[in-house]
Amino acid sequence: MDWDKLRIFHAVADAGSLTHAGDTLHLSQSAVSRQIRALEEALDTTLFHRHARGLILTEQGELLFEATRSMNKRLEAAAARIRDSEDGVFGTLKVTTTTGFGTMWLAPRLGKLYDQYPDLKIDLILEERILDLPMREADVAIRLKEPSQADVIRKRLMAVRMRLYATPEYLQNSPPINRLEDIAQHRLISQSLNSPQPVAAINLSQRLMTFDMASALTVNTYYGVLQGVLAGIGIGILPDYVTEDSPNLCRVLPYLESSEIPVFIAYAEELRQSRRIAAFRDFIQDELIAHRRKLRESAPPADAVPD
Secondary structure (H helix, E strand, C coil): CCHHHHHHHHHHHHHCCHHHHHHHHCCCHHHHHHHHHHHHHHHCCCCEEEECCEEEECHHHHHHHHHHHHHHHHHHHHHHHHHCCCCCCCEEEEEEECHHHHHHHHHHHHHHHHHHCCCEEEEEEECCCCCCCCCCCCCEEEECCCCCCCCEEEEEEEEECEEEEECHHHHHCCCCCCCHHHHHHCCEEEECCCCCCCHHHHHHHHHHHCCCCCCEEEECCHHHHHHHHHCCCCEEEEECCHHHHCCCCEEECCCCCCCCEEEEEEEEHHHCCCHHHHHHHHHHHHHHHHHHHHHHHHCCCCCCCCC
């Protein structure tokens, strides 16, 4: 099968338009159309339904597009390995992690990584969906659970715990909170229970919601929870890593926290020798060491657990 025709087919299927595919490939619309017709004749099938608003893949076209998409991802993986240099770190690195960890912990630290590797390009993908690393939907992932995908190298980085936080101003102007039962007199800010999040976080939220609070705020991301807490709306359930970059937050009921939530870094086996992966992995590990040190230095004496 002609590789050039497959490359053109993939571009058309991805764009849904001969014109747009031609722009991407730097070919005329007529040249693209001729190649698609030739491929359909070679396969003795119709790959696209032609509509006024664009092209739609037929069932046979879907099968071929699935194959070319897989081929394209593997070619990208091979190209990435080739581009890695023994003398430097450069090129694009696709990093995926959760929205909360990415916005509140990772993104603010990337400037230090760019200082070390100014020719590196980071494509940061923040979503709760687990991307397929072997299929190169991303190069490296940081996840708040152990990855279960096959052919993936994984390493535990740290553990996160969910805790209660509020601003000093909120606590000064609100009823005192010394016991767990006192939470009923406050507005709780938490991530929505139907939003993707670790089981340990859900368990802590459900425990607190058993108290009959008159008012509450739920948000579908931890970043939204953080903004609500900083605005003085109430007491928020947040991961412990937020305290380093939000030092004005006060921990509420210091004895109360979730069980451990493990944080893993993972990447495809075929990228084991990638210098970009190694540079990012080492950077994250160094930042986590510094992060844990700051947490230990700033930790107040443990309060006694109430009866």
